[in-house]
Amino acid sequence: GIYKDVVAFDLKSLYPSIIVSFGLSPETIIESSEDKKRYPHAEIDNICFRQDIKGFLSEVIEHLFRERAKYKNLMARVALDSDDYQLYYLRQLAIKTLLNALYGQTAFPHARIYSPKIAKTITYLGRQINQFTRQQLENWNYKVLYSDTDSCSFIIDTVDSIGYINYIVQLLNNSYNKFASQYGISHHILQIEFENIYRRIFFGQARKRYAGNV
Numbered sequence: 001g002i003y004k005d006v007v008a009f010d011l012k013s014l015y016p017s018i019i020v021s022f023g024l025s026p027e028t029i030i031e032s033s034e035d036k037k038r039y040p041h042a043e044i045d046n047i048c049f050r051q052d053i054k055g056f057l058s059e060v061i062e063h064l065f066r067e068r069a070k071y072k073n074l075m076a077r078v079a080l081d082s083d084d085y086q087l088y089y090l091r092q093l094a095i096k097t098l099l100n101a102l103y104g105q106t107a108f109p110h111a112r113i114y115s116p117k118i119a120k121t122i123t124y125l126g127r128q129i130n131q132f133t134r135q136q137l138e139n140w141n142y143k144v145l146y147s148d149t150d151s152c153s154f155i156i157d158t159v160d161s162i163g164y165i166n167y168i169v170q171l172l173n174n175s176y177n178k179f180a181s182q183y184g185i186s187h188h189i190l191q192i193e194f195e196n197i198y199r200r201i202f203f204g205q206a207r208k209r210y211a212g213n214v
Contacts, residue, residue: 010195014150015103016061021188025055042183045124068095
């Protein structure tokens with residue numbers, strides 16, 4: 001259908017953020033009942049991950065996050081039409097591609113970090129966060145039109161108020177503390193961001209089929 005005044009939010013770097021927030025890494029997986037008793041852990045969909053150590057996947061992702069932020073900051077300091085801007089843009093884009101590829105490596109049997117338990121946990125938590133976000137918005141009486149993987153679109157009356165939209169972003173980000181605490185996680189980097197405002201938007205019946213006028 002066609003709808004007016006729709007706001008789209010995006011969960012920032014969702015899969016890499018899940019890995020870091022929940023300590024997902026091959027060496028943090030608990031395989032035995034003895035280790036489950038011995039180590040503090042988060043149990044997610046019947047899979048346990050140690051929380052007393054930082055896995056190498058988390059360390060790699062945090063390093064890539066810092067590197068990408070560095071190049072994005074450098075982009076902001078130079079002219080848009082400069083060679084330096086293009087260089088910094090391409091470098092941050094390459095890092096973004098690496099970050100997004102990490103989940104696929106955990107699901108690919110020939111990858112060195114192949115781990116079905118990690119791949120399953122990432123997609124499970126992604127679905128849970130998406131459902132949690134949708135439920136929060138509906139609890140606040142917003143009509144959610146579309147949600148998929150890391151995005152959520154809903155109707156808002158005060159579409160011209162960027163301040164109010166940012167307030168909703170803040171409420172959602174605060175609510176992720178509750179989401180993480182369900183798994184015994186006290187510190188996380190889950191974050192949703194404002195992506196766009198559509199004055200009019202069409203949603204098709206198939207997933208990821210929409211077109212809007214900003």
